[in-house]
Amino acid sequence: MRLPHIDVPWDELEDSAADMVLRARTTADYLVDAAAAWDRFRDYYHHPATQDQIYAALAELKEPTEDWQRSLQDAAVTLSAFAAAGRVLARQAQDLQEAFGQLGPQETGEEGAAQDSAEQQLDDQAATLVRSWADLQERTAAALAEIRYGQGAGLPMGAAPGGNILPAVGWSALTGKLDQRFGTLNPDALLPSLLGLNEAELREWGAANPEAAALLANRELAGAFWQHRPEAIMQKAMAGGAHLTQDGIAGIRDAWLSLSQQDQERLLLLYPGVFGSLNGVPFAQRARSNLITVAGLQQNLREKLAGLREPVRDDYQDWGVAADRWKAAHDQWNAQREHLEEKLKGLDYAVAENVQVVMVSLEDNGQIVTMTGQPSADTKIMGALVPGTGARLGELEAYLKRLEAISDGPGADTLGFYWQGTNLPQDVVWDNRSPVYNEAGAPLLAAFDYAVDLEIPAGARTTYVGYSAGGSLLGTGERVGLDSTNIVYVAQAGPGHEVSSPGDTANPQANRYAIQTRSDLLIIGAQGVGGAAHGGSFWEGGGVGRMGAVRLESGFRDPLIADSLMGGHMDYFGRGSTSAENIKGVIHGGEVSLFIEDVWYSTADGGFYVSPIELRPQDYIGNRMETVNVLDLEQ
Structure with a gap:
């Protein structure tokens, strides 16, 4: 029996939706307070050439601010609906798992037929649940993607023609730095924000969410999986160095093509560092998966560079043998820095030029x-x-x-x-x-x-x-x-x-x-x-x-x-x-x-x-x- 993997921090999600509602309510208050302060400012600012523009500036913010308020409200409603429906599906999955566990060993005769019928009924219910969970995620992702208010439309031109007045707001970027707010982030929780993204959107997601991309890029296909799960199927096909032999690679390809498109996409997005470089996985899919891998490896290198501390020399004490030790330490630091910077240079070029990467390693x-x-x-x-x-x-x-x-x-x-x-x-x-x-x-x-x-x-x-x-x-x-x-x-x-x-x-x-x-x-x-x-x-x-x-x-x-x-x-x-x-x-x-x-x-x-x-x-x-x-x- 195949059940959907539903592992979502529902309480945190609902708290976030409530926080959005609260902030949407206070947005209008902020604008009123700002308008009052602005009116007082008008008594002190007088300049014939610019005062009309200055006086009108706050009024021009009214519509974009209302749009942003509407975006917060719509996002909160969407996330609340997702959490409510998702909790129901999660309970159903748990109930089915418990019911399946209560089935005894395989019987024969009439009892065996009854047991087969019960198992078939559970399988049918599980299949329906899988579809319902996938549909819920797709509907939620589509609803979030439709939220486009509050991105600066209607503001006077203050950027290059065609450019954004305000920073572009992509709702896919909401996953950035989630671990700082909710604690350690489960990589599986990132999937809804990735499903359905085209290649350009995946690049944007990686740039907006480097920590999340690194989490996925560093992920390994480790642990025991239920034997019919896609992870288990691929784990078996990859065993014994199969990715290095002609028959093994053919077997990996056969196993991969036996998966549904939805399962292939899930593995590519959740394990990009594994399947983005795996012989037997189609090259076009590897290139798509590595849009996440490269972004994640860039973040790994940036974090390592940020963690390198340059040895500091004390000119009053570091002389003789101490100066030699400082120089050796500084030379080592410089070599490490250059080594990391050179790798980052290659990855930066791959991103800037939209290079199709079908294997990458640091x-x-x-x-x-x-x-x-x-x-x-x-x-x-x-x-x-x-x-x-x-x-x-x-x-x-x-x-x-x-x-x-x-x-x-x-x-x-x-x-x-x-x-x-x-x-x-x-x-x-x-x-x-x-x-x-x-x-x-x-x-x-x-x-x-x-x-x-x-x-x-x-x-x-x-x-x-x-x-x-x-x-x-x-x-x-x-x-x-x-x-x-x-x-x-x-x-x-x-x-x-x-x-x-x-x-x-x-x-x-x-x-x-x-x-x-x-x-x-x-x-x-x-x-x-x-x-x-x-x-x-x-x-x-x-x-x-x-x-x-x-x-x-x-x-x-x-x-x-x-x-x-x-x-x-x-x-x-x-x-x-x-x-x-x-x-x-x-x-x-x-x-x-x-x-x-x-x-x-x-x-x-x-x-x-x-x-x-x-x-x-x-x-x-x-x-x-x-x-x-x-x-x-x-x-």
């Missing part, structure tokens, strides 16, 4: 996966960027601009992801000496790919782009199960830990491409070492052929300027650059330019190789560089 340097477009049966193109050394949550803006540079923009048939769903190396030398980052991140990347495959057609063109250390992470992900139409290595540190050929991957038939400048000394040095954390040297033993990769030209930062020849390690994703256009060509199945091979020049002393594009770059700018359709290169 662990380590912060982790995030973002999505452009939405997967559907019409999806034909999917491109994903896996970043390299130094990637962290604070770098979100920079990497999303890189993703944008290799994409054709949003479209009904195009899907894009930025995947920073693991901790990545930060120190070029120290962190990259160990395979720990590749081995920890590879199963997460492969699991993400399993989840994507469940939401797009099998024939969709998929491309993963691995940059720098992200190239070896991508290769390690291939080793443990990632499968894609195309793999693009961009200045890759290596083919992947324990990967030396396509045969070492679960993806041996993939089309592989590589882009690297001729002067990327950082990566050339890493590749020359070979083995260890990033796999065998990418170039040794047959060059690019080692991984079956076709090398594409890195070319120019600006294909119209001869002296913009690309070099180093940082410019591969410049908008409109040769390398970015080549990556875009692979993702979308368009034109690419092949690597311009060095040419041997014979001399009396023997000879040497020279790069034609470095020798005469002017011969390759504009449309002079030969291109080929990438589809002609594929198997």
Whole structure:
């Protein structure tokens, strides 16, 4: 028997409604008192240019004040009606629970038939109660949403055209700081204020109620649940690390789709930190749920920053060893502050730009996966960027601009992801000496790919782009199960830990491409070492052929300027650059330019190789560089 979860602080709610009625009654008195004071003021304020406006100001407040009084009264009536009806339903739920508990063990014969009939009757009554509780919440939420008086309408223009005269009042913001007034807030009590909100309204709710958003974002799916509750169904599907295996993710998806839309919405809103990042839950729903998660994590970071106390130095006593201790403490404080501020910077950007977030965590340097477009049966193109050394949550803006540079923009048939769903190396030398980052991140990347495959057609063109250390992470992900139409290595540190050929991957038939400048000394040095954390040297033993990769030209930062020849390690994703256009060509199945091979020049002393594009770059700018359709290169 499934009963509605009715856990509402009725007394506090009724007290609040009564408080609203009281304040509505006193609002008019406030206006009368203010008018009396204003009349006395008129005897002292005389200025021909402004006195008429000043004298009329209070009169112009009369209608908005009456509207605000009406809003308070309507809200009080609505909440009182909700509390009265809700108490009745709560008692009915308790009575049904007690009646169900009085049923004995399963009988046979006539007694068993009678017991079955009684159980069926209780089930029917419970189903009716579930509908009644849902209807009551929906009616109450709709009634509160209709309260729009007292927001400044009718006041003289004093703001930018179209702007509010008074601060906008959203009744969804009533939940903000409720814990300060009513004590510890039950997260389930937030549900009525969230149901029915569209994405824009969810963003507004998160901004208006950061403490409540944090309460939900931090919530875990913990504890024992009745076996037929949605929480129990999903808890069972998620058990044993199912979110990391292909079969497990398929099972999570099946379990999720078996729930009603109402139950899905309830879980997304009450457990956003769980289901907003769970493989198997549809990506569009994850993005919606994470509107709350991101707002909550922002609040977590703000609270931590507010709690950091800067060490204070006593100039009269802190000298010698004491001064050294103060400096060490101050350096630690500064590092902690910068670490938190950088994470907050990434989340602030995601909110400001309405970024679709399908996974987010504050662990380590912060982790995030973002999505452009939405997967559907019409999806034909999917491109994903896996970043390299130094990637962290604070770098979100920079990497999303890189993703944008290799994409054709949003479209009904195009899907894009930025995947920073693991901790990545930060120190070029120290962190990259160990395979720990590749081995920890590879199963997460492969699991993400399993989840994507469940939401797009099998024939969709998929491309993963691995940059720098992200190239070896991508290769390690291939080793443990990632499968894609195309793999693009961009200045890759290596083919992947324990990967030396396509045969070492679960993806041996993939089309592989590589882009690297001729002067990327950082990566050339890493590749020359070979083995260890990033796999065998990418170039040794047959060059690019080692991984079956076709090398594409890195070319120019600006294909119209001869002296913009690309070099180093940082410019591969410049908008409109040769390398970015080549990556875009692979993702979308368009034109690419092949690597311009060095040419041997014979001399009396023997000879040497020279790069034609470095020798005469002017011969390759504009449309002079030969291109080929990438589809002609594929198997």
